Amino acid sequence: MKLEEARKLVTETFTQSFDRPRFLRFVQNLVNHLDTRGERQHRWSGNGGIKQAFRDKVRLYERLGTYTDPEGEKIDVLAIYLARDTTLERGRTFLRNFVADYLTTGHGNNKSAVLAAFVSPDESDWRFSFVKLEYALEQTDEGR
Helix, strand or coil: CCCCHHHHHHHHHHHHHHHHHCCHHHHHHCCCCEEECCCHCCCCHHHCCHHHHHCCCCEEEEEEEEEEECCCEEHHHHHHHHCCCCHHCCCCHHHHHHHHHHHHHHCCCCCEEEEEEEECCCCCCCEEEEECCCCCCCCCCCCC
16 A cells, blocks of 8 residues: 555544445554455354443444464454443543453453554444553562
């Protein structure tokens, strides 16, 4: 992709309402190779895959694809459709916790991170995030 085309794609993607095909095109150009095989089979909503703790704020989420980096680390690309506008405005911790749960106990097992589009109910407002879990054990001066 030429520089001017890339600038146009970034501008169109992030200055307008969420548009799934446009977002997917952006991500495909960002990561060079996105495995989208079976993407239609990876939609979860309500009782079909969203834990009770998240159902009041997440209406639906879908895996759009998986990127594997040169070191073999896998990153899922998700579109997460929210049930309330306020979740996007004030729910950063909640959104991070939803993705953390996806990575550790949900359909994202064996993935190192997520690229996510968090989308408001009317899709006019949305947030693009990269979420990666990093674990470190630290010992305090007291030996804990």
